[in-house]
Amino acid sequence: MRDHSDLQAMNDRSLTQQAAVRKATFSPGEVKALRPFSIWEISQFMFDVPADTLRRKLADDPSLPQGETEDDGRQRWFSLAEINELRRRVKLRGKKLAPERPKGRAMRVAVSNFKGGVGKTVVAQHLANAAALDGYRVLCIDFDPQATLTHSMGLNDVKEGNTVWGIMCRDLCREADRIMSTYDDPDDCPYPAADELPDDVQSIGAQRIQDFIQPTCWPTIDIIPSCANAAFVEFASAQYRGLHKAWTFFGCVARYLDELPDDQYDLIIFDCPPAIGYQSLNAAFAADILYVPSGPGYWEYDSTTSYLGQLGDAMEDISDGFATLAADAGISLPKQFLDVRLLMTRFEANNPLHSAMMDAFRNVFGADVCAHPIEMTRAVEQSGRFQMSVYEQDYRQMTRETWKRARQSFDRAYGEFKETLLTAWRENAAKKEQ
Numbered sequence: 001m002r003d004h005s006d007l008q009a010m011n012d013r014s015l016t017q018q019a020a021v022r023k024a025t026f027s028p029g030e031v032k033a034l035r036p037f038s039i040w041e042i043s044q045f046m047f048d049v050p051a052d053t054l055r056r057k058l059a060d061d062p063s064l065p066q067g068e069t070e071d072d073g074r075q076r077w078f079s080l081a082e083i084n085e086l087r088r089r090v091k092l093r094g095k096k097l098a099p100e101r102p103k104g105r106a107m108r109v110a111v112s113n114f115k116g117g118v119g120k121t122v123v124a125q126h127l128a129n130a131a132a133l134d135g136y137r138v139l140c141i142d143f144d145p146q147a148t149l150t151h152s153m154g155l156n157d158v159k160e161g162n163t164v165w166g167i168m169c170r171d172l173c174r175e176a177d178r179i180m181s182t183y184d185d186p187d188d189c190p191y192p193a194a195d196e197l198p199d200d201v202q203s204i205g206a207q208r209i210q211d212f213i214q215p216t217c218w219p220t221i222d223i224i225p226s227c228a229n230a231a232f233v234e235f236a237s238a239q240y241r242g243l244h245k246a247w248t249f250f251g252c253v254a255r256y257l258d259e260l261p262d263d264q265y266d267l268i269i270f271d272c273p274p275a276i277g278y279q280s281l282n283a284a285f286a287a288d289i290l291y292v293p294s295g296p297g298y299w300e301y302d303s304t305t306s307y308l309g310q311l312g313d314a315m316e317d318i319s320d321g322f323a324t325l326a327a328d329a330g331i332s333l334p335k336q337f338l339d340v341r342l343l344m345t346r347f348e349a350n351n352p353l354h355s356a357m358m359d360a361f362r363n364v365f366g367a368d369v370c371a372h373p374i375e376m377t378r379a380v381e382q383s384g385r386f387q388m389s390v391y392e393q394d395y396r397q398m399t400r401e402t403w404k405r406a407r408q409s410f411d412r413a414y415g416e417f418k419e420t421l422l423t424a425w426r427e428n429a430a431k432k433e434q
């Protein structure tokens with residue numbers, strides 16, 4: 001017979017093993033670091049110019065960042081901070097290197113599906129990396145207590161108060177006080193004030209906006225992390241709703257993000273849990289764009305279909321049930337996404353079953369399906385072993401062709417993502433100007 005203590009002991013053994021793997025992978029500091037990028041990569045994949053054009057530009061102006069030489073001494077390697085400085089200071093063939101950035105706040109994209117293993121985290125991580133390499137400042141929010149994105153970004157010691165759970169507690173306190181303040185006589189308010197909420201909610205809720213945001217090894221990617229204990233937010237939130245019946249529990253993260261300065265980030269990417277619950281509804285209500293990855297198998301198609309229906313139903317229920325409370329809280333319902341896109345992942349072009357499934361997706365969802373699927377690639381498996389994305393992985397440590405094909409697949413998906421993003425972003429910026 002085995003009970004909870006056996007499960008806990010198994011958990012302990014595995015955590016010890018993981019710590020050993022981290023030690024071996026990220027030695028000597030056991031801290032994940034971002035590698036530099038070669039002239040070859042920068043010219044071919046980022047600036048889209050011949051390497052010699054870039055070399056000449058650097059030689060002409062010694063005040064520009066010059067990178068470091070490695071190996072044979074010919075290839076120069078640049079940190080992302082140096083690449084971003086080049087973006088600010090250099091024009092190549094008359095073209096600016098900084099990416100377009102419409103006015104206003106950052107765009108928010110939820111990568112979501114309620115099936116596990118469809119590639120949500122891999123997609124969120126690679127889009128975040130690609131956007132940072134493109135010159136954008138990115139905030140990732142890990143809504144999934146499995147915390148794969150958090151771990152893959154090198155954070156391992158996270159407390160639940162510093163996750164979306166904490167943001168929800170803080171929101172509950174702030175909303176409780178806001179709602180109380182709308183009554184001339186506090187005794188008329190049927191709901192509690194913040195100081196009448198449980199002590200743990202108040203203490204987690206006392207954090208400041210920036211306390212939830214942690215740096216990663218990428219100079220332009222921050223993260224609001226998750227951890228296993230954050231799974232209990234699903235139980236806790238049900239309890240909080242019981243404590244404060246006027247709390248618009250689905251609007252916490254949107255309200256939180258509205259408090260951030262508009263120019264702190266360009267893009268905010270949510271990695272969602274494989275479930276429809278308090279966290280994923282917060283992600284949906286905060287998102288401008290919904291990105292739904294799905295694998296090429298029949299059951300993934302089946303599950304994606306259910307997910308769209310379930311999320312639609314949950315959003316409709318909220319629109320009906322919360323119309324008045326949401327209006328009081330300044331939330332306009334029904335929730336509108338600027339775009340919804342489906343992205344096929346782990347796709348093998350020469351697999352007839354995958355092609356048939358892609359056709360089925362296109363038949364049913366038409367232009368909402370991304371033209372460029374993410375290909376199945378050993379580079380993801382290989383780089384995953386080192387707890388890195390394809391972008392983070394040094395191409396000298398695997399077959400160059402495998403790395404290049406994988407990178408190009410993610411780059412194509414990112415290119416299409418960027419078009420979707422910019423269209424929505426310009427629309428949002430134009431709406432604000434009116």
Ligand SMILES: Nc1ncnc2c1ncn2[C@@H]1O[C@H](COP(=O)(O)OP(=O)(O)O)[C@@H](O)[C@H]1O
Nearest residue numbers: 116117118119120121122346375376377380384
């Ligand atoms: N394009 C890909 N090629 C190869 N393996 C992939 C690819 N995308 C995802 N995987 C693998 O599939 C598994 C699930 O991916 P993950 O992103 O964690 O899914 P989710 O977040 O939806 O649960 C992981 O082991 C991951 O390494």
Ligand SMILES: [Mg+2]
Nearest residue numbers: 120121144148
């Ligand atoms: Mg995941």
